[in-house]
Amino acid sequence: MKKLMSWLMLVVTVSVALLGVFAQPTYAATAVTDDSLARVKEKGTLVMGTSPDYPPYEFLVNRGGKERVVGMDVDIAKKIAKDLGVKLVIKQMDFDSLLVALETNKVDMVISGMSPTAARKKSIDFSKVYYKGGQSIIINKADKGIYKNKNSFQNKAVGAQTGSIQYNLGKNQIKGSTVKGLAKISDLILALKSHKVEGVIMEEPSAQAYVDNDPDLAMINGKFSLSSGENNTAIGFQKGSTSLVNAVNKSVDEINQKNLTKSYLKHAGTFMKTNTKNTSMWHYAGYFVKGVEYTLLITVVSVFFGILLGILFALMRLSKMKLIHGLGVAYIEFVRGTPLMIQVMFVYFGIGLFINIPALIAGIIAVSLNSAAYVAEIIRGGINSVAKGQTEAARSLGLSQQQTFVSVVFPQALKNIWPALGNEFVSLIKESSIVSIIGVTDLIYQLKAVQTATYKGVIPIIVAMIIYFVLTFSLSKVLNHYERKMKHDA
Amino acid sequence: MPEMIAVENINKKFGDTEVLKDLNGKVEKGQVICVIGPSGGGKSTFLRCLNLLEKPTSGKISFEGTELTALNESQINQLREKMGMVFQSFNLFSNMTVVENVKLAPIKVKKMANDDAQKLAVKLLDQVGLADKADQYPASLSGGQQQRVAIARALAMNPDVMLFDEPTSALDPEMVGEVLKVMQDLANQGMTMVVVTHEMGFAKNVADEVWFMDGGVFAEKGTPDQIFEHPQNERTQDFLAKILEA
Ligand SMILES: Nc1ncnc2c1ncn2[C@@H]1O[C@H](COP(=O)(O)OP(=O)(O)OP(=O)(O)O)[C@@H](O)[C@H]1O
């Protein structure tokens, strides 16, 4: 038994070490003294967090199969980085995740068409305002006669980006309306076209971009009553980064004095034109290929660690030692009792407070740890399904418990559980899509990127659906092949 | 000469049920002991205590002068190498071919080279008449063939004693003979054997001693002649009468 345990400990140590290789230590989350500016200068990079689905502020373009974030906010960030004498690094994620990313040091600043509201000011600091725009509502062109301004939407459904100003405007200023919150603007437009919502509240420049690029859409002035925070746009920082904010404000002052946003918007417009010229899915094949690569990478690595850890947790749960058994049960039940989505966010943002884990690695860790709990239960069932006589025969020959497990019990358990394990892998391909919320560019993430880039909602969904099906179907076929190979009896 | 196996006052309880009660017995080198008795009498439990697949609740078992009950895990493993065991349900490893079944323990436990293990396995399979089945999986063999492979597998560790737990009870009648024949050959070669069996013919012809077990005790021990021709104990007489009727 001791030998077995030390062997298991080795597996854990190696797994943890392998995962750890990718992680680097980070600075303490909140320094008492403000060294925000010094820190940026020292590392030589300025990390900007943004949700690039908000043209013309920020959006993705495809250049020679490679995608890139562009837009007014990116030009602003470039100027700031240049003024500070550091390199700009852009991190993409959902709008929802931006504030947490600041708090957990994932990014140095957030430029994402974000308004400095009183509520946000409680948790983060803002630069001076760099852009003032009104709030518009996008509608279907066919409905142009019906909707005039926000008051036309009484008792109707409207959409807005989750966690955004627009969401609150809808909630608070349109009587009796239901506000549907979605993370991606592209999904909101889809919802509008299928009349799930009748209007989408958006900042004016963004609305303009969508209307310019889609002949079926129209925009109206929302006529919302806006406090100064709500139609303004500013740059967000971690609370207490006064030195960095002050430095950035110098750049913002210059932008305002020279009215640079005007030329930035024009620059963004040029991308949008080239963007819309080619909306064939072939043109975006590179997006999908990259998405498939990441989806497969996450799945394969997670399956590997999921099995290793799954064996470990299964053995822990089968252990006769009370403490180890209890830990095994606790882990398995806890992981199975909480959603993968929360686990992904916990690993990325929660653990990220102490160790700076890149999003991809965080996603892989979370999916592996999650899968391990399910695999553990499958393996436990498999081990229990091996007849007791097999173990007794092996032990009577002098094989140790560990040798018996490795040579006799596990291979037979594996054969018994192969179909169930196969199901787990297939569903992992699908479930790993949740990592897109922390900005991992898997297939789902790329699907949204293509939707944003092409202003087309449904076709990219169909393409992604077919790709997912091809992936899972071929995997099933391969697994069936091995299942047949393993059948010795009957 | 010390006995190969000596059992002193062993008891075994499963929860509150006392299955073995103060058993004593000695097995000498080269002896064949047949244990007979009614179902539920504790025969299997007794046999499984000998190689510690079951731990006796109290009492002492020694094997070749070593007291087993005081050993740790790895010492027990070493000891089990020298005690081959054959089960009623064969228990061949279903994930391995016949020859792999036989080779496994020599390679894993004795660290024998694969070539040597292969030669040994083929020799032993030949001895039990199954050299031609070497590369088949157990599931494709008949019960009698599987049990003969199981015997070869146990012999591959070159044990000093072989323990058999009703090796023919799960077999169709026409296959019983081939297995008993292999066991008889083993006995003739001088193998020390403890055999739990319902095959009275085998016990009569092959055993040096017959131990009759009932209710967790050895109710009577003696030569085959004493037990089968002149049983003293009432329970032995009852048991034999019932067997002969059937
Ligand atoms: N693991 C166990 N837990 C509880 N009781 C057990 C266990 N193993 C055996 N017993 C009980 O111990 C008693 C003796 O069982 P054992 O298998 O040794 O008898 P046996 O003489 O081999 O019988 P048979 O001829 O049917 O094989 C039986 O009453 C049985 O129910």
Ligand SMILES: [Mg+2]
């Ligand atoms: Mg029995």
